[in-house]
Amino acid sequence: MPSLGQTMLGEEGIIQRYFAPLAAGYPGAHGLRDDAAVVAPPPGHDLVVTVDAVAAGVHFFPDDTPADIGWKALAVNVSDLVAKGATPHAYVMSLAFPEPPSADWLAGFASGLAEAQAAFGLHLIGGDTDRRSGPVAITITAFGFVPTGAMCRRGAARAGDIIFVSGTLGDSALGLRVRGGQAEVAAWGLSDDHRAHLVARYLRPLPRVALAPVLIAHACAAMDISDGLLKDLGRMAAASGVGATVQLDELPLSAAARYVLRTDLATWRDIAAGGDDYEVLACVAPERAALFLAAAKAVGVEVQAIGRVNAGRSLELLDRVGQPVQYVQMGYDHF
């Protein structure tokens, strides 16, 4: 975060100028002038709660635009809600800054949050701002609603289920390499459009909000893909006590990712295990697969069958002729 300057506003001034407008549409936020917010789930609904932090140098580049940082901080939380079948509703945010942020940075950050709020349908309702050493960090706790008892679980996949993913995989992991200016990227020979597509997917994840009710209606199990398909599918299989077979050839790819994969076959690992996809991974009983596909299409979200749940305990990857592909466990672990 370059050129931080003293804002002279103080903590409460910052909250009122930059963040209170993000809470204006939510009565229970009390204009961010109280010590707590009030949330009332509608009758017949549970509140779904998730928390995710992003920090400069770990989850985003310190010189990403503040609007992109704001968008991403909220989007990664909305992704968790949506994959649980929850309709996004509200969030609280805890900010840590090593130095007082500049007015420009705060204005840009708030504008990115405002864009994401409008896109995903939720409101800021409370927060906390601290100054401490270390990277800029944004911790968001997000709330959504599901019909009582209906939250899509990670551990409820059953042998025979068809494994679906939304959107396309790997764009964000490839976009990260483009954004980071890695040497190999030049050899990919990307067009400007492809570069822009991949970087945008990294900077501005697009959780599939419209898919939430479709998951509630048709999925046995669901979670978001944030640490790479293979790692997250492995978690889902372990939590469900099942195995899974994935047809690598069926992974949905954007035109840009297909182009990269053609010139650099090793990027299949970025696609299958690179992380930051923020797409939905869902298991659907075979007899409901057609309904699930039709309902997803009706809400405008692409979903693709990529494999099957089985009664084993392992995760098997098959190439286009059905041969097992060797791989070592991949994906991001903080420790």
Place this chain on the structure above:
Amino acid sequence: MPSLGQTMLGEEGIIQRYFAPLAAGYPGAHGLRDDAAVVAPPPGHDLVVTVDAVAAGVHFFPDDTPADIGWKALAVNVSDLVAKGATPHAYVMSLAFPEPPSADWLAGFASGLAEAQAAFGLHLIGGDTDRRSGPVAITITAFGFVPTGAMCRRGAARAGDIIFVSGTLGDSALGLRVRGGQAEVAAWGLSDDHRAHLVARYLRPLPRVALAPVLIAHACAAMDISDGLLKDLGRMAAASGVGATVQLDELPLSAAARYVLRTDLATWRDIAAGGDDYEVLACVAPERAALFLAAAKAVGVEVQAIGRVNAGRSLELLDRVGQPVQYVQMGYDHF
């Protein structure tokens, strides 16, 4: 945090070994094995939400015991809930570590959280763990319940209300100076008991959970005192559009704080503005004051009238003979 060692457990291993036991009593936490938790307020109740982060070197000493750190991280959030009249229910926690914490540190930290959970009546239901540079930081979002529409507001004090505080003030601010080993502290000539009392109040805040329903029944306005009485009362007065007069002589003091004040008169500023009290500040209509006092006594919480709300716009401090005391604005601001 001294002598961090590699735990070899990985993020999920850490969660399952140290934190899942803290969630065992709450079905909606799904054993911390899912991506989100489920909360269902009882019929006729709102969910109250608050978020507060604590960081090493800012809110606690890096070499405080991990059990004390865990206790405090949760207690400061419970304090906000209680002052809003909410009965504590559940919390999610986001952890940031610059290095993998040692098994001993994690075990101690979890034990402090477990003690605080038992004392305050709430459960861990979800979380997030990241590794990044900077201090150890713990961000907690806590949830409580109030009867629908009944949350105690900061901005609802009215001219004529009597201003009450719970417990005693200043112990924590004085305890911080003792804990920090400041040179002036030697001159206070404290007994071991008094030292221990003050430091314990700093390390282990005791939010007045039993007072929550009393506030709902009798208070016009309430908030917790975390940044010093004068700053927080100033906020309450500003939010309510009123003024306030405080009798400094009426501030409730522990035996230890009285002893310090006798030898070092300048410590009245620590007492009135030092922060970290985590007591309740409440405004009660005069006709309900006797009921409030009786109800507080019935639940075993000491409360003390310290002044009056008035129709002005300023905060006036009076000494024991009714003379105004000059002071400059004090209390903690992060920016």
